[in-house]
Amino acid sequence: MTDIEFGLDTFGGVTRDANGEPVAHPQVIRDLIDDAVVADETGLDFFGVGEHHRPDFAVSSPEMVLAAIASRTERLRLGSTVTVLSSDDPVRVFERFSTLDAVSNGRAEIVAGRGSFIESFPLFGYDVNDYEVLFEEKLQLLAELLTEQPVTWQGTTRAALKDQRVYPTTAGGxxxxxxxxxxxESVVRTAKYGFGLFLAIIGGPAQRFARYIDLFERAQDEFGIAHRPVAVHSPGLVAESDEQAREIVHDGWLAMRTRMGQERGWPPPSPGDFEREIETGALYVGGPETVARKVVRTLQTLKVDRFDFKFDQPVPHGDQLRSITLYGEKVVPMVKDMLG
Known part of the structure; x- marks a missing residue:
């Protein structure tokens, strides 16, 4: 367990200024680059940037942001969280990330997914009714492209390929x-095509995901595939004390949870939901020791290779940056000591 990696994820969520107003997208993106520099300086292992196409998230092109981060960091591994593969082209995805891999000297990773929002489907001319077949076929093709060998492939969602190689190549895959x-079904598919499993735990207790990790291991055995790594990601914020962290996060969390509920048909938040998510759910909010102990409980429950902290909350950027610093300088060392 002492070999577990620790990372940070962001969806490029829009932060708030001192008056509580949304910060403009260009500044949010520039702030993200500064966030990654601090993450690199504190010794964290990974920095992930997600793709969205909606006003409350600033990043629609993670690779561009990650390339800028690569130029200002030295050791952080850099990846997407996630690349919405269903509405993208696997060939272009490989080309962009192999280019990022060259720019970053071998530090690039892809986290492919279907995405939790569907705005990209009409934006890029895809029918959301093809949700399943788009992802299945494109994931299969991406898996073949990752071998960096000539690919022959045919499906229904893009033009066929015959003995096609894709460039640039990478130094180490x-x-x-x-x-x-x-x-x-998603867990089994991930095993089938030989990808690592990246579990988004954004609500409820972490232990309910143990069965998915077990299923992933069994599916890899049945497909005869060498075991791939498992990562988990959960949202949170670290402050100097538990009370300060809750005060910083509460209003933004409530507003976002209410908005997401209205979009997806969820019931509105009930009194006590915020506290329950902190105490027993997927929200890692508190002072360094409180957050560290919760991370340890998760890592003792789930067999994972990486724990990622989704740090972007609708709060002032200064609070967000302080959270990153505390996570890297205090939380992670505490977790390592407790596990060791």
Whole structure:
């Protein structure tokens, strides 16, 4: 367990200024680059940037942001969390990330997924009714492209390929994962095509995902595939004390949870939901020791190779940057000591 990696993820969520107003997208993106520099300086292992196409998230092209980060960091591995593969082209995805891999001197990773929002489907001319077949076929093709050998492939969602190689090549291959929200079918598919499993734990207790990790291991055995790594990601914020962290996060969390509920048909948050998610759910909010102990409980429950902290909350950027510093300088060392 002392070999577990620790990373940070962001969806490019729009932060708030001192008056509580949304920060403009260009500044949010520039702030993300500064966030990654601090993450690199504190010794963290991974920095992930997600793709969205909606006003409350600033990043629609993670690779561009990651390339800028690569120029200002030295050791952080850099990946997407996630690349919405269903509405993208696997050939272009490989080309962009193999280019990022060259720019970053071998630090690039792909986290492919279907995405938790569907805005990209009409934006790029895809029918959301083809949700399943688009992802299945494109994931299969991406898996073949990652071998960096001539590919012959035919499907229904793009033009066929015959003995086609894709460039640029990489020096050591691209590490690739599939982001999974919690369906058994997605876990089995991830195993089938030989990707790492990246579990998004954004609500409820972490232990309910243990069965998915077990399923992933069994599916790899049945497919005769060498075991790939498992990562988990959960949202949170670290402050100087538990009370300060809750005060910083509460209003933004409530507003976002209410908005997401209205979009997806969820019931509105009930009194006590925020506290329950902190105490027993997927929200890692508190002072360094409180967050560290919760991370340890998760890592003792789930067999994972990486724990990622989704740090972007609708809060002032200064609070977000302080959270990153505390996570890297205090939380992670505490976790390593407790596990050791």
């Amino acid at each position: 691209l590490k690739a994962w599939v982001g999974v929200g919690g369906s058994p």
